[in-house]
Amino acid sequence: MSQPPLLSAAEALARILALAAPVGVETVPLDHAAGRVLAAPVIARHDQPPFAASAMDGYAVKAEDAVAGAELEVVGEVAAGATFTPEMRSGQAVRIFTGAPIPDGADTVLIQEDAERNGDRIRVKETPTPGGHIRPAGKDFRAGARLEAGRRLTANEIALAASMNAPMLEVRRRPLVSLIATGDELVTPGEQPGPSQIISSNNYGLAAMLEAAGAEARIEPIARDDAASLKAALGGAEDADLIVTLGGASVGDHDLVRSVFAEEGLDLSFYRVAMRPGKPLMAGRVRGRAMVGLPGNPVSSMVLGRILLRPMIDAFLGLDAAAPPRVRARLGSALPDNGPREHYMRARLEETPEGPLVFPFPDQDSSLLSVLAAANALIVMPPGAAARKAGEEIDTIRL
Numbered sequence: 001m002s003q004p005p006l007l008s009a010a011e012a013l014a015r016i017l018a019l020a021a022p023v024g025v026e027t028v029p030l031d032h033a034a035g036r037v038l039a040a041p042v043i044a045r046h047d048q049p050p051f052a053a054s055a056m057d058g059y060a061v062k063a064e065d066a067v068a069g070a071e072l073e074v075v076g077e078v079a080a081g082a083t084f085t086p087e088m089r090s091g092q093a094v095r096i097f098t099g100a101p102i103p104d105g106a107d108t109v110l111i112q113e114d115a116e117r118n119g120d121r122i123r124v125k126e127t128p129t130p131g132g133h134i135r136p137a138g139k140d141f142r143a144g145a146r147l148e149a150g151r152r153l154t155a156n157e158i159a160l161a162a163s164m165n166a167p168m169l170e171v172r173r174r175p176l177v178s179l180i181a182t183g184d185e186l187v188t189p190g191e192q193p194g195p196s197q198i199i200s201s202n203n204y205g206l207a208a209m210l211e212a213a214g215a216e217a218r219i220e221p222i223a224r225d226d227a228a229s230l231k232a233a234l235g236g237a238e239d240a241d242l243i244v245t246l247g248g249a250s251v252g253d254h255d256l257v258r259s260v261f262a263e264e265g266l267d268l269s270f271y272r273v274a275m276r277p278g279k280p281l282m283a284g285r286v287r288g289r290a291m292v293g294l295p296g297n298p299v300s301s302m303v304l305g306r307i308l309l310r311p312m313i314d315a316f317l318g319l320d321a322a323a324p325p326r327v328r329a330r331l332g333s334a335l336p337d338n339g340p341r342e343h344y345m346r347a348r349l350e351e352t353p354e355g356p357l358v359f360p361f362p363d364q365d366s367s368l369l370s371v372l373a374a375a376n377a378l379i380v381m382p383p384g385a386a387a388r389k390a391g392e393e394i395d396t397i398r399l
């Protein structure tokens, strides 16, 4: 039976992103907002600082008075959080501390290292720069300043939002991803596998990857290789924004995901991509939800997660979604020519004074999680590429 030509990785990504619409918004307190995607701008309600403030410990003075050798009378004191109300007059100084408001009449802060204190008088040892050591009102930001929506909030931005007096932030809800591992051979970590069974791994790896990308991942009970079990799993996943199946995607008699989901109304966007690993990938919509069917080989599903699902989470979060960036690196060892699929090869990338140097692992079997765990990069061999010699440059993706 003839098969349609395989979709390119770039086209598969475009089709997958088209399945993801931005999720709704929720309000969270500042201390739960790190890493969340801001969905409405934060707008400052006040100037910061709200008043001209001293940047140093010393004396508030008038610049015209404060020349080296002059003596001034200390008429009061103002600390951070306090106010000195009377207007300061010529010949006077006010003891001031960092963060305190500058008294009316003062225009300069003389740092205490440049003053000699004798009772209620000071002598100016060093003429200060006029206007020095004062932070004018609004120096940091003005009322109305904005932290714009559409960004993953960093620690620095959380501090800025707090300073803008926003105790609660509107953020995108975390897209809920339901992960359904399929296969009679699978047991959950911690269980005792039977003689022909293995431990289910890639659902855990993907949950970790997608949570780090901002999703909420839910690991569903393992579905068995029968229609009833797969249908029950689909029923349990219907509240998710994205349903991901793992395994059962290929051509074997027990690879039932496509046919069973088709019976459940799957509107298939594509099946099979020119990627290695990852050829038997499918995606579409089922019961109003986005669905991605990943191949079962653990490395295949983790690589597809990195290349396709992480950008998809960005799209659910309303962010610009793009393929992972590629970095050129020199090959540390030769590579054979490539077949018709874009090959994502597990590799070790080292920084050297001559630039990044990348070493492909000798065994690229898509079942080898020990190799994937040791890798910190993927080499991307284009479809049909000729063999490469050590020292030639090639695209890599950092893991």
Ligand SMILES: Nc1nc2c(c(=O)[nH]1)N[C@H]1C(S)=C(S)[C@@H](COP(=O)(O)OP(=O)(O)OC[C@H]3O[C@@H](n4cnc5c(N)ncnc54)[C@H](O)[C@@H]3O)O[C@H]1N2
Binding pocket: 181, 182, 183, 185, 186, 198, 199, 200, 201, 202, 203, 246, 247, 248, 249, 250, 251, 252, 255, 277, 278, 279, 280, 294, 295, 296, 297, 298, 300, 366
């Ligand atoms: N005749 C052909 N056979 C296969 C083809 C093909 O084109 N023609 N494609 C191969 C490729 S490429 C891949 S990738 C796999 C994908 O197959 P499935 O998606 O149907 O995956 P399974 O058969 O269910 O599993 C494959 C492999 O991975 C193990 N597995 C599955 N799920 C998990 C899990 N959650 N944790 C750990 N390991 C898992 C499973 O035991 C199998 O060993 O098909 C090739 N075959």
Ligand code: MOO
Binding pocket: 275, 276, 277, 278, 279, 280, 295, 297, 300, 366
């Ligand atoms: O595509 Mo399979 O993922 O090569 O092992």
